[in-house]
Amino acid sequence: MTAIKMQIQKRTESGKNLVKKIRKDNIIPAVVYSRGGETASVSVDSAEFLRVYKSAGSSSLLSLELEGETIPAIIKEIQRHPVKNQILHVDFQKLNMDEKVRMTVPIVLVNRDSIKLQPSILMQLLDQIEIECLPTDIPNGAEVDVENMDFTTPMLVKDLDIANNENITILRELEDVVCTLTQPSINREDEDEETSIPEATEAAPDVIESEE
Template identity: 30%
Template structure:
């Protein structure tokens, strides 16, 4: 299908985009024809926070696609809740290959499996729908639990991340005027001695 410009009502588009995202096939009716498309590259108005432009990619249902699918984290980690661990979501989306009919809306990761500090879930441990393959390596980490940081570690991290800026002395107008007058007097005194 050749590129072309179309106009879609804001409310209609927002409703479809909110439910479909960029990884679910939607049907687009245009000039009496129906197309299977993916919504892609949505541009938002920075002031109104509403979409002003979007690309629709027409797809063939018999050809595999490679695209990024969002990761949906569910459950509660015992290591975070009871041991004070820090949950680190390494991947927010995962690139997959699949026929369009097999594309998942999201990949669900159950973090309740993270029972201890330093536990992790890798790509190879994910439950994927039939016909879906992940492009990433099987040992790539999706989510992990780090040990809690002590107060000393936090202070050390903060001191290395943001070195203290040199403190400048701020003077009031009165102090500046007094210094200026003292400098003038010193200059006059020095001139008189010569």
């Protein structure tokens, strides 16, 4: 897959107050770390990060552009403000292009608004899935087409498109259920009205007077 470019800058500020200051300037403090390597303090323009994150999510390969150096990386963690939902800090993980990486990618149900069997209710049981592959083989997500689903056959992990990619190892049982399609339940009040049977009026017994 093609890596998405993102401009980052070295960060020399340290301390709580200085970090707050750059956040006010719409700059997000971040770090770039790698296994066995040093951690670099960097920053990224808030608008630049949101632009890339909107299209790439946290499962796409990035090319971090830092002072003429290109760093292959993924977004490993995003810290947000608990109330404002503002991004406070980002962790980038530097990748070795010749070394496999484990990561989680989202599961996308294709044509979920075009399911032919109606009325029906689509239940998604798995939202994401862990995989292992080389950085160049990282998918944006794992897809499965649900347009022709029926009530008796759920979609399984083995039905995902990445299950057919020999360069990607799925770290989950292939028989695990991804989603199911069910019939909507009948409204209980309507059901009671339809099935209720008027009570029969019990006839009074004939009284036969005995003759004495």
